Amino acid sequence: MWKIAIVDDEPKIRRGFKSWIIEHSKCFEWVFDAKNGEECLVNIQSMHVDLYLLDIHMEGLNGLELGKIIKKKNPNSLIVYITGYDYFEYAHEAIKVQAFDYLLKPVPQSDFLKLLQKANSTLSDIYPDRTVKAVKREEQRCGGCSQIVMQGKEYIKDHYGDPDLSLEKAAKLLNVHKDYLSKLMKEELGYSFIEYLTQVRVNTAKELLEQDQSNVRMYDIARKIGYKSQHYFSRTFKKNVGSTPLQYRKEKSDLKNWEIY
Structure with a gap:
């Protein structure tokens, strides 16, 4: 399974993402969450993480700075920035440079799970020997739709x-x-x-x-x-x-x- 870490200063955000990963994803395994960049750096010294969910606006080491450090450590790690509208322009700029994607708060569960499917596909291309088969929800389809x-x-x-x-x-x-x-x-x-x-x-x-x-x-x-x-x-x-x-x-x-x- 792909390893995923959550870094956000809002406890509700961390708990929500963690529960969605545990309950709905067969491809990702939550390995840790952190309330700021410094706490994240302590954790990643001893483990490999495939996908990081990083809040942009955090005191101390912010998400953009943390993302640069992570990319230097492992260029193949995917980084998804989490942001509110007040910091949307930061996320827009981050995508141009190094981000895999971004999540705009508030985050619906459906958008979050769609993002994990997209990340699973990308990681499968990067690491074909570690490919995890996604278990997708069966969606209702209109019979005979053009x-x-x-x-x-x-x-x-x-x-x-x-x-x-x-x-x-x-x-x-x-x-x-x-x-x-x-x-x-x-x-x-x-x-x-x-x-x-x-x-x-x-x-x-x-x-x-x-x-x-x-x-x-x-x-x-x-x-x-x-x-x-x-x-x-x-x-x-x-x-x-x-x-x-x-x-x-x-x-x-x-x-x-x-x-x-």
Whole structure:
């Protein structure tokens, strides 16, 4: 199994990632987590790590500086930077230099697991003799969907966080007319392009709201799923779910507390 380490100054982030790795990944093994760069350096002296999840903004040795040290020690180690919107530009620059990818907080579980699949594929190419076969979740597929519709679905799932995502842009990339793409999706999925995009965004928001992250701002969730306006996000969420994002999070939190007792 590939070895993975988590370095973040937020205990909830470390616990959340660790639990997702243990519960859902058959390819990665958690080996340690650290609250800062200095603590990480102590751990890596005695072990090999294939994938590092590094928070960018940490006191002392920050994630970017730590990443440079790790790369000098083992150029093949993959580095994924974790960042909030306030430090997004740092992550953007880091990818140009040395990062494998980045995770933008708040992090949905689905995005995290997708990242692990991508990392497993890359590590398998680097170390073919250590290849770990990924056990992927079986996803529901629409029976008899055309190739264009499947590509449209995948494009939305990969780019739902882009506030400028549009039917026109997707259709151009898929080399089809926008009206044809939307009509075909409506016929085969029951949702037009925009309706399916909204469904993906709302479902991702629900996933984030159900996580134990009460400190996450609604504004950050709105931006995470591709909405520039928190007000528009709240209105769209209520229209599709029946309650506001704040009400939904409270309902889920109350339910968890009730289950504990």
